Amino acid sequence: MPLKTLIPLLIATPGALFLGLSLVWLLGAGVSERAMARITKAVYSLLTLLAVIIGWRMSAEGAHSVRVLIGDWFTVGHYGYPLTLLVDGLSLPLVGMTVVLVSIVGFFSVRYLHRDPGFLRFFLLLHLFTFGSLLVFTADSLDLLIVGWETVAITSVLLVGFFQYRPEPVRNALWVFTSYRVADLFMLLAIFLAHHWLGTTSWDGLLGAEEGRGIHGTVVAVLLVIAAGGKSSQGPFWGWLPRAMEGPTPSSAVFYGAISIHTGAYLLLRIEPLIRHSWIATGLIIITGLATAFLGTLVHRTCADAKTSLAYASQTQIGLIFVEIGLGWSTFALIHLISHAMLRTLQFLRTPSMLRDYHRVHAAAGGRISPTGSHYESLLPQSVQVWLYRLALGRGFYDAIVDRWIIAPIQALARWLAIFEPRAPVKKAADR
């Protein structure tokens, strides 16, 4: 089978599985836990095999990149929506990583979620997520990338609210969704402005265009950096990742330890030539990454629960990956990204038994495990230590700032708009 068939097959399989199983369920039929487990295992084994074959064939043929032209999704006037996939040295490792990690998490979840009422829902969303992330990593244009990008976002949000009978996950899912949508706004703006100014959003067109080196390229690059920051919980979108820990542990592992959280970094690696031409975009990436890494590592030290602690640790590492990309160390950033994803998946999957592990190690060490980093902290003056501790304990006061300066003014404006509605009783929204 040629590569140009294998690549679309790899991406379409989880999507088709999601559609088929969802339709069966919506029409009233049930899918048993055992059937779902078997289907998942079979499909992810096949996907892993396909990814290996694609890698092996590309290596054997000496192909640095394979571009699959499927045609236009739709065409109106002079505007066509291209359906082109690209597998190259950047996307292939990430495709392989996605397939392997989702397979591991899928196999793990069969036991972990045994008899959970949301078993079917979890696996349906996992399949949709796989489709979305494979599309992100193989899209040959921003137009197609955003399809996968938003698919990943919606599955992520639905899994944050997985335990839907508790108020906290529901509230946090809305928070995460809002953060994603605001970040997506920058992505959409970048796409439309790229069409408007550069006439294309394909990687070749975007990164090779002369206009991409001027002010237009800078604007598009800055918008994409902000969108990437939103996806990877960096900079102003710093607050959603800890809230996303409300989902089941396997989804936290695959989304916020491994794949979803790294898609922002992938986007930056992909548009690196565009970033290189703009010192504003480069500076923004470095500053965002450094600030997030510093805050992440600070807050991480005061977290009382394992998953939140891991979330901040992830943020710290991704902040460092951003810095590496900003400094132009692309290969190093890619290696860092993949190794971080692997390690963090393992750590997340081990969180349910982390305390037991810690006690075992503690006992084996004779009770002499000292917390890391305390030496550096002790070098700071006492007053600074207290101030930093307060800052870390308040998680950078992020929630308070967002509540006061963003949510409250928007809600006040929304309530004020009721002046156009005669006798419309307006009550303060119960939730955000």
Add this chain to the structure above:
Amino acid sequence: MPHLSLPYITVALACLLGGVLVSVKAARPRRSAALAAALAFLCFLAAAHESGSAGQGSLHDPLLPFFLADGLNAVPMAFYAALTLAVMVLAPRRDAAGQAPAGMLLISLSVQTAYAAASWIPMVAGWWLSCLPFALGMFGSQRETRLTIGIRLASCVALTAAVIFLSAPSTTGIAKYGTLWSLFFVIAVVCRKGLFPLHAGVVHAFEHGPLLPKALLFNGHLGVVLVARAMAVSQPAAAHHAFEFLSMAAVATVGIASLRAFAESKPRRLLAFLCISQASFMLAGITSTNIEGITGALTHWLVVSAASTGLICIVRALEVRVSSTEDPLMHLGLAAKAPRLATFFLLCGLALVGLPGTLGYCAEELIFHGMLQNHLSAGIVLLVATVFNAINLLRLYNTLFLGVLPKHVINIPDALPRERWPLTVCILFLVLGGLMPRVVIGWRSDAANSLEKSLPAAGGSGHH
């Protein structure tokens, strides 16, 4: 004058009228109304097929030549007939009793009359007829507010006045005030579409009174039909200002409704703001005066109709299952008992706000491109509004379906078979349409091309 091979439109309208007359007194009104809606659907489908095969141009009905099928109305007529059938089937038992099915068929008849109109007179008749079921009190004790009734009547009066000014012979004294037609035309569209600052009328209509007939009336999108028809015949100078104003009003409505929804927690009102905002995209797209925007708007017409009908029917289905969804102090948590209804709701909603992979995404993508070509700032407002609408959709979903199940909701059924099938068809249309948008866009391309060609005459820029 080319004709349809058979009088499909006359037969379809006759079926609807017959359905009204039979079901108004029938013991089982839902059954006879659904049968009439199904027959009408088949006739409109045949007319759409013939019209599509004939390409650009219009085919008049051989029996009643003041009705026609062309690129603009053929697909919406079949689609609207399918929606009517779906609403008949989906309606809870209490909403499908008494004269209510007849009332809903009468709304359908009025909308289809306006769609099929080959001249202004049947269109005006259709607009007035749509007020009749509410005036006759065919929906039982569920009464409308004065505001809603007033705005609807104002739209009919304004349209009548506009038509009088437009069609007055040049020899009469009234022709001196010919440019006034555009003022009345704008009033008619603003009232009918619920554009800012009259959006409160639609919100009141959703909040008070019968919800399902409102879904049918709202999804007729007669304001858009009027704008599209007027584009072809209007006077250049007056039309230019009218379209400019409507474009601004549509963009303002999109933005304001999406923002205003943040202060809402009542499900019906939240849903109303969501629908108003998304429906106004259509007018923004049509008045963008380029092929991308117009095609996007005509495709979005089908998306909004299908998705918002699905959402409204689900909300109504929930209202009759639990004692009240009004102003919940906490989340209702109904997904625990009705996971399929929750899924249908989420999919319809995500298609409405343009999630990639659904038809709504393709339609909005085209509208954004159309708007950004001509009015960059307006395009950005639309983008921001989609973000707000998506957040409000999730708020509504959370309110209805997530959270702790109240103690009084002991056991409610999930989607019944008669609800499951129409909603599945609706979802399939939105999702498969999104995966293969060429098909649906192809249905609308003839109409979009015709409209774009007529724009220079109507005073639009016709910009590419």
